[in-house]
Amino acid sequence: MSIIRKTAAYILLISIYGFTYLIALLGSIIPHRSWMPTGRIMVTGTFHNPNWYLSHVIPLTRSGFREVILVVDEPQLPLEKVRFVCPPKWVSRLLSRAGAKTIWMTIAGFRYQPDIYMGYHLAPGACSALVAGKLWGRPSCYQMTSGPVGIIGGGVDAIDSVGGLLGHPSKLIEAMAIKVASKFELVVVRGKRARGFLAAHDIKDTVAIITGSVNACPQIPQIDRVIHLVFVGRLSLIKQVHQFIEIIGAVRHIMPNVRAAIVGDGPLMTDLQTYAEKLGLTNNIEFLGKRKDVESIIACSKIFVLTSKSEGLSIAMAEAMVAGAVPVVADVGDLSDLVIDGVNGFLVEPNCIDxxxxxxxxxxxxxxxxxxxSLRAVETARTHCDIAVVSKKWQQNLQNVVLQTSGLNTE
Known part of the structure; x- marks a missing residue:
């Protein structure tokens, strides 16, 4: 990685966090009048696949608000109560995608007057939400979807983010990120480990645990499932899919007819296909790419494997569990909130193929x-991640924040 890219990432993150914190401080000093809620939420982020999008957005549409406004690069699948606000392509080319969405969120905020601004990942999505919220005198929410990895060391291990370009940990950027995180009226994490990390940095009262959502689905008995092992996710460095391929190679020595599927697309697709061919696994592994029928594939799978370097609480894993696929996953992030080792699946020492x-x-x-x-995995996923359960949690937390910050709370 060139010194120029590392330096650019360092300067960019310091600039983003420094500017955001300054706006947050000024917004805290300036007095704001009480305001009347409009029943709108404004959200910005990047949705890499339809399932991730639906898992996060549908509960927001059922949280008691009349409209969810998504500031995104391009429209997603249409949903009732969802409005898309997309910056023009020329603005994105001029200011970068993140810069364009920040500007458009601020402009759209003036027009639609949402009750709360929300962003996925701290930089840039949540920072954009915090800036817009402070400028218009509204609360903001940071969705910490990937856990503390986006903050620790400045996000150096968040391979798919700007922090991943740093090359080495930065205590300064980490400290700035924590300062910014402390300025949100609501921080949503996926599990107990992420909450514990924030609590250790004195961010406690604003934190709520809310997972992604899943829908219950018909169950196929394990004996009738034709795929032994399945991976579902983006084919990127942080997912370490090459380890999944190595696992298939190890299993094949014991079970020559093992059948595995890799569902998803990403920058490493060609490299992974080449690696599987090199290991002689082309007859055992099927690369299915990005699919619209992910649920049906998972329903035909016996075991869900996740080898990620870091995770929040994987939606793909929750979807697999509710479909009856047993999780055998790395013990990282908040996966242990759903996977009870030796009960409904297994938590594995990260990177341990054996x-x-x-x-x-x-x-x-x-x-x-x-x-x-399999049956225990289904029950756990339904209890924690069912769409009705998740929607209710969103309703409680969002409405509490709006009530407390609007000046309408009479208690």
Missing amino acids: EYTTKIMFLLQDPSLLEKY
């Missing part, structure tokens, strides 16, 4: 045990 292989074979060689784990 342990993945052992746990997978333990399940595949005992069909009755696999069926029990």
Whole structure:
């Protein structure tokens, strides 16, 4: 990685966090009058796939607000109560995608007067929401979807973000990021580990645990499922999909007819296909790309494998569990909030191919045990991530914030 890119990333993050914190301070000093809620939420972020988009946005549409305004690069799947606000392409080329969405969010905020501004990932999405919120005297929400990895060391291990370009950890940028995170009226995390990280930095009262949502679906008995192992996600460095391929290679030594599927697309697709071919696994692994029928593929899969370097609480994993696929996943992020080791799946020491292989074979060689784990996985996912449960949590937290900040709270 060139010194120029590292320096540019360093300067960019310091500029983003410095500017955002300054606006937040000024916004806190300037007195604001009470305001009448409009029943609107304004959200910005990048939605890499339809399932991720639906999992996050549908609960917001059912949270008691009349409209969800999405400031995004381009329109997504149309949903009831959702309005899309997209910057023109020439503005994105001129100011960058993130810069264009920040400007458009601020302009749209003046027009629509939302009750709360929300952003995914701290820089740039949540920072844009915080700036717009302070400028227009409204609360803001930071969705910490990937857990603390976007903050620790300045986000150096968040490979797919600006922080991933730093090359080495930055205590300064980490400290600035924490300062910015403390200025949100609501910080939504996916699980207990992320909440504990924020609490250790004295961010407590504004934090809520809300997962992504999943829909219940019909169950296929494990014995009738034709895919032994499945991975679902973006084919990027942070997902470490090459480890999934290595796991298939190890399992094949014991079970030559093992069948695996990789669902998703991304910058590493060609490299991963080449790697699978190099290991002689082309007859065992099927690269399915980006699909609209992900649910049906998962429903035909016995075990869901996740080898990520870091995660929040994976929506793909929750969707797999509710469909009855048993999770065998790295013990990272907030995955342990859903996966109870040795009960409804297995938590594996990160990067340990042998342990993945052992746990997978333990399940595949005992069909009755696999069926029990499958039923428990379904029950856990429904209890924690059902769309009705998640929508209710959003309703409670968003309405509390609006009530407290609008000046209408009479208590």
